[in-house]
Amino acid sequence: MISEIIDIEFFHPSAFYIIGGLLIPFLRGRVRQGYMLLVSFLAFFAVIKMPYGVHGVHEFLSWELTFGNVDKLSKVFAYIFTIMGVIGVVYSFHVKNNGEHLSAFYYVGGSLGVTLAGDFLTLFIFWEIMAFSSVFLIWYRNIPSSVDSGFRYLLWHVVGGLILFSGIMLHYSESGDLSIQYLPFHGWWPTDISSLGYFLIMIGFIVNAAVPPFGAWLPDSYPAATVTGAVFMSAFTTKTAVYALIRVCAGSEILIVLGVIMAIYGVVYAVLENDARRLLAYHIISQVGYMVAGTGLGTQMAINGVVAHAFCHILYKSLLFMGTGSVLYVTGTAKLSELGGLYRTMPRTMVYTIIGGLAISAFPLFSGFVSKSMTVAAFGEEHIMWAFLGLMLASAGTFLHTGLKVPYFIWFGKDKGIKAQEPPWNMELAMIIGSVFCIGLGIFYNYLYALLPYPVHFKPYTAYHTWETLQLLLFTQLGFFLLIKKLWCEDTISIDTDWFPRKGARTLMWFVNKPLAMLEYNFVGEIYEFIIQKPIMRAAEFFRWVDTVIVDGFFSGVAELILRWSRQLQSVQSGQIQQYAMIMVGGVIVLILITVILP
Amino acid sequence: MRLIDIIERLRTRMVKKIAYCILVLLILVDFIIPRHEIHFFGDSIPGFWSLFGFISCVIIIVVSKWIGHHWLIKDDGYYDQ
Numbered sequence: 001m002i003s004e005i006i007d008i009e010f011f012h013p014s015a016f017y018i019i020g021g022l023l024i025p026f027l028r029g030r031v032r033q034g035y036m037l038l039v040s041f042l043a044f045f046a047v048i049k050m051p052y053g054v055h056g057v058h059e060f061l062s063w064e065l066t067f068g069n070v071d072k073l074s075k076v077f078a079y080i081f082t083i084m085g086v087i088g089v090v091y092s093f094h095v096k097n098n099g100e101h102l103s104a105f106y107y108v109g110g111s112l113g114v115t116l117a118g119d120f121l122t123l124f125i126f127w128e129i130m131a132f133s134s135v136f137l138i139w140y141r142n143i144p145s146s147v148d149s150g151f152r153y154l155l156w157h158v159v160g161g162l163i164l165f166s167g168i169m170l171h172y173s174e175s176g177d178l179s180i181q182y183l184p185f186h187g188w189w190p191t192d193i194s195s196l197g198y199f200l201i202m203i204g205f206i207v208n209a210a211v212p213p214f215g216a217w218l219p220d221s222y223p224a225a226t227v228t229g230a231v232f233m234s235a236f237t238t239k240t241a242v243y244a245l246i247r248v249c250a251g252s253e254i255l256i257v258l259g260v261i262m263a264i265y266g267v268v269y270a271v272l273e274n275d276a277r278r279l280l281a282y283h284i285i286s287q288v289g290y291m292v293a294g295t296g297l298g299t300q301m302a303i304n305g306v307v308a309h310a311f312c313h314i315l316y317k318s319l320l321f322m323g324t325g326s327v328l329y330v331t332g333t334a335k336l337s338e339l340g341g342l343y344r345t346m347p348r349t350m351v352y353t354i355i356g357g358l359a360i361s362a363f364p365l366f367s368g369f370v371s372k373s374m375t376v377a378a379f380g381e382e383h384i385m386w387a388f389l390g391l392m393l394a395s396a397g398t399f400l401h402t403g404l405k406v407p408y409f410i411w412f413g414k415d416k417g418i419k420a421q422e423p424p425w426n427m428e429l430a431m432i433i434g435s436v437f438c439i440g441l442g443i444f445y446n447y448l449y450a451l452l453p454y455p456v457h458f459k460p461y462t463a464y465h466t467w468e469t470l471q472l473l474l475f476t477q478l479g480f481f482l483l484i485k486k487l488w489c490e491d492t493i494s495i496d497t498d499w500f501p502r503k504g505a506r507t508l509m510w511f512v513n514k515p516l517a518m519l520e521y522n523f524v525g526e527i528y529e530f531i532i533q534k535p536i537m538r539a540a541e542f543f544r545w546v547d548t549v550i551v552d553g554f555f556s557g558v559a560e561l562i563l564r565w566s567r568q569l570q571s572v573q574s575g576q577i578q579q580y581a582m583i584m585v586g587g588v589i590v591l592i593l594i595t596v597i598l599p
Numbered sequence: 600m601r602l603i604d605i606i607e608r609l610r611t612r613m614v615k616k617i618a619y620c621i622l623v624l625l626i627l628v629d630f631i632i633p634r635h636e637i638h639f640f641g642d643s644i645p646g647f648w649s650l651f652g653f654i655s656c657v658i659i660i661v662v663s664k665w666i667g668h669h670w671l672i673k674d675d676g677y678y679d680q
Contacts (some may be wrong), residue, residue: 479656
């Protein structure tokens with residue numbers, strides 16, 4: 001009925017978020033809540049209505065920009081991104097800061113733009129919009145460590161973006177084609193120019209997928225973000241990168257190795273972690289490891305598994321971030337060493353978080369079971385046993401931390417007598433929606449399988465497979481309770497690969513401040529003064545005479561004018577990099593709008 | 600019944616005993632579970648995944664803690680020094 005009234009072939013779902021978001025700063029209270037919910041629902045319906053095919057092609061200079069490349073793969077990602085958009089909006093209803101809503105909207109819009117992009121240039125533009133809008137979700141936390149962390153986040157993504165861009169340019173100079181194609185990278189290192197292009201594109205993607213050693217930005221920044229910001233961030237950046245990897249790099253064997261390493265690496269760090277949200281961040285790395293490995297395998301079953309897993313992962317991981325975020329919101333801390341005994345005051349939040357924990361651990365009847373097992377089974381089918389066993393090991397670790405350690409130390413453990421209550425109604429509602437999805441997808445998995453890019457022959461609930469998983473998980477639980485004394489948390493941090501840039505930058509700054517400054521001041525400065533400054537001063541003396549006597553009269557009027565202009569321009573130069581970044585993002589968006597609107 | 604009461608009920612020794620019984624049952628039933636696809640030797644051994652799960656858990660905890668204490672763990676203010 002509705003489709004008969006409104007008959008628009010293709011309406012880009014990003015447009016709802018990016019153009020619709022502009023109204024948010026002018027609205028307040030319930031009106032704003034209703035408006036945000038409406039926009040996020042409209043974007044979801046736009047995705048439902050998207051017909052398969054290529055839409056939104058615009059000429060820009062000598063290039064063809066394609067904004068709407070819709071096939072089964074991009075559509076399923078667009079579905080989950082818009083569903084997550086609705087959940088995230090509900091969870092952040094209570095937030096008063098308009099800027100936070102706006103950056104979340106641009107972030108979601110950016111990821112939808114990447115998903116539907118048909119050429120590398122469009123992909124790159126939305127890729128950068130994602131980075132520059134999401135960093136505000138960190139900065140709006142407004143504590144000193146989050147400001148620092150936001151800058152580091154931005155630096156990682158700018159570097160990753162530049163690597164991606166150089167790869168795209170190399171590929172373009174070789175092939176003269178910018179459309180997004182399947183460009184797998186084979187081998188361990190690039191051997192010629194075109195494979196260097198593929199290699200750089202892959203590296204650009206895996207920086208955003210948080211593949212070690214380029215993944216340290218994720219556990220650094222997500223726990224530094226605002227309560228609601230982290231919920232958005234847990235869903236979009238890495239999964240958009242997984243989408244891009246599937247589309248461009250599926251079947252690159254190196255990804256299998258990186259993915260399995262990544263799955264175990266995240267688990268190892270999670271053992272050491274004290275901050276619950278950082279622990280979950282390491283588990284994003286671990287879970288995305290399954291997806292990266294499956295993408296590297298590249299068989300139809302593996303790709304189906306990866307897509308299904310990305311879909312379920314977004315839902316359960318955001319649920320987990322919502323649960324721990326609620327604890328942070330109510331108690332003011334997410335450190336396990338400071339929490340304990342909250343089951344008396346926040347029992348419902350506990351139930352939601354445990355549902356998320358069971359889903360991520362792939363417990364039968366929960367969403368992770370129907371998706372993770374498909375990816376892992378794909379390795380079994382291909383008889384790559386080291387990867388299969390490595391991923392099974394990581395599964396045990398996942399349950400150990402997210403299913404057991406996090407709930408145990410927050411809600412049980414030592415009762416610290418913290419005053420707490422359940423979070424506001426909207427946060428709880430969002431967690432209920434997330435929980436319903438986590439259980440619903442585990443039971444009615446056929447609806448999910450129907451959305452996957454290839455036909456599915458995999459059956460999750462065979463007797464042996466269910467039994468295999470139950471044994472693995474319940475005996476992990478036995479291990480947890482036997483070794484629980486070893487797992488008590490201390491208030492420490494663990495160094496990651498960002499040690500190199502962070503400590504390296506310190507050495508560089510020392511070098512600049514001490515030897516280099518000394519050299520410049522004592523040696524270069526002296527020479528400069530003797531050879532250049534003194535003769536110039538003499539020449540200047542002469543010109544000053546010319547100037548004051550002849551030129552001044554004419555130009556004092558002009559100077560007055562320029563002074564007035566520059567005073568006005570000065571107000572733009574606030575010296576705040578955050579504001580510059582916002583202006584740049586605004587400029588890019590205006591440019592995009594111009595290309596789209598102009599014929 | 601309130602949610603808290605249910606949680607308190609679940610924290611008794613009785614539940615713990617039931618949990619141990621379930622673990623034993625898991626291994627026993629594994630002897631008669633039909634196996635369709637055997638990918639490697641572990642799939643044909645009853646109780647293999649129980650052992651794998653338990654050993655994985657122990658290895659992950661012990662090895663990670665060892666690496667952590669010898670190398671990775673630093674004070675909270677490490678980067679500010």
